[in-house]
Amino acid sequence: MNKTIVQTRFDNLVSSGLWPVLKELGYRRQGNNFRQYFFAEGWGRILNVQKSAFNASDRVQFTLNAGLYLLAAERVNNWGRVSAEQFLEPDCLIRKRIGRLNGTQQDTWYELTPTTPPGVVEQQVLADVQHYVLPYLQRVQSGPELLAQVVRERDPNNADGIRAAFVGGLRQQALAWLNEEIAATIYQYKKAELLRLQAQLLAEEL
Template structure:
């Protein structure tokens, strides 16, 4: 089936507008994913996610980012995706709306009425302004861990145990103690309790 003009314009955004920016930084492209992986066990990814509610004539999409640590993958899945990791494999995930600081989830839309150049400029501006500065700061596994410790997000058992496994034992123990002291839900408390023995 031939692609619609909307589909072709979306493809143009991915391959001609966004991809060159990431290619210049050493990323690899797979479909709508731009992935950077370091053999030392960390990586970062950008995923252009289409909404499940669109169609061939109306494509809504957003920009997801992920920060990958092989140690987190190994601990919680028993495997390491390494240079094949995807955004859902990442310990730290954020969308362009979060990175902008607006607190709003941002979705872009391509329809038959969309002026392609205007949307291209908007998406490219948001990627250059919010996504690239964030990802460019992540130059090592340690940089990712430091970011995790500064933000404490996600506040998950996986995140805390990964910090511990990467050598930040006292910081991990303190983070766990703080989570246990402020846990608002029974489920969260149980998750935190589940790693107390690991961090002892």
């Protein structure tokens, strides 16, 4: 089935707009995913171009997802399963959409239609990747830096982040973070979950 002009514009945006920029930085492409993986340290970066599930032949909406992946974190948070060099954005310990990276704090989607002026969306996407996504991804240069960011930003602010920090060697920081969460929560079910996590960490039953 032949692609429409709009669908072809999207493909060209990914292939001719984003891919050359990311390829030069050492990323590898798999469909709409651009990934770097560092085997020796077991961590990586990814940019995912996510198309809307509600697209039509004459309208393509999409957004940008950035992720920072750590193999040890995936293993401890997913019952031993690891994706390693095949990781995708949902497998990442840290996940950010463009709306969080550009400061708007809104769920930002780009749109291509038959009336979209040539080059406008393409230029905006490339600018957003260069000004927001890549600086965010590239500032992390190692697995330990990734974990330090998790602890510093408290993101992800849940058991996954705490477990990852603990198994990554930041034990005191992880336990202090966990104690803060236990003291702050007003929900009994959440406190019970956090106390169970605390017992697991102290007993090293991970």
